[in-house]
Each structure stands twice: as structure tokens, then as C-alpha cells.
Amino acid sequence: MKSFEDVKKRLMKNKEFADAYRRNKPLADFIDEMLSLRAKKGWTQKDLADRLGMKVPNISRIEAGKQNITFSTMQKISEALNGKLLITLRKEDFVELSPTTKKIMKKIVKAEKKSPAEILEEALKAYESDKSLTH
Numbered sequence: 001m002k003s004f005e006d007v008k009k010r011l012m013k014n015k016e017f018a019d020a021y022r023r024n025k026p027l028a029d030f031i032d033e034m035l036s037l038r039a040k041k042g043w044t045q046k047d048l049a050d051r052l053g054m055k056v057p058n059i060s061r062i063e064a065g066k067q068n069i070t071f072s073t074m075q076k077i078s079e080a081l082n083g084k085l086l087i088t089l090r091k092e093d094f095v096e097l098s099p100t101t102k103k104i105m106k107k108i109v110k111a112e113k114k115s116p117a118e119i120l121e122e123a124l125k126a127y128e129s130d131k132s133l134t135h
Helices: 004-012 015-041 045-052 056-063 071-080 099-112 116-129
Strands: none
Touching (some): 015 045, 045 056, 099 116
């Protein structure tokens, strides 16, 4: 049996599929995070719908990717799940940290008594000054 990645790689060779995949990936990522955060809270679709003042079928359609949602709805969902909505046009400047890296960063921030931005700036300067890492 082929893995999802094998099938995806084959499908991505088709220009129409690849274009559609890239166009819809941000929404799919949002839905994945929505499902993950809802599950972490132990909430049902009804729990989330109640908090948002929506009906359960609407939540179901959103989670199934069958309903186009507005930015405002995305914000409400993010807030209800204590998430953070980030939209950027500069994907090359954006790096998402893994959950483990986020935990490590919190420990460093606490120990160093500096902001995450200061820590990252120092790390970037160290990286850029070490020629063995940049070449």
C-alpha cells in the first residue's frame, strides 16, 4: 500500500491538482489546527458551536472543508480555542516552530529573561557569524 506522501507526490505532478492544492493548503492547515485544538480541549462540535453561537452542522461543514469561511469566522474560532490566527503574504520570512521547540524557547526566555525576539535575533547573529553553518 502506498503512503499518503507517495500518492501526493504523484498527484502533485498534475499542474491542476498542484495549483488547487497550493490554493487550498492554508485553509486545510487552519482546519487541521482547529481539529487539533478542539480535541486538546476535549470539546465536541456542539461545545464549539455553542461557544461561537453557531449550529453544529456549520462546524461540521467547516471541519470537513465543505464551507468557505470568512476571516471574521476564522478569528472567532481561533479566539474560542485560545489559538492564534496568523496570516502573512511573506511566507519566506515565516518559520513555524514545532511544539517541542516552542517549549524549549519558553525555557530559554525564562532563564535568559529576554523576549523571544531578542533570543531569536541573537541566535540569527550567531548563525550568520559562523561561516561553517552558512556555507
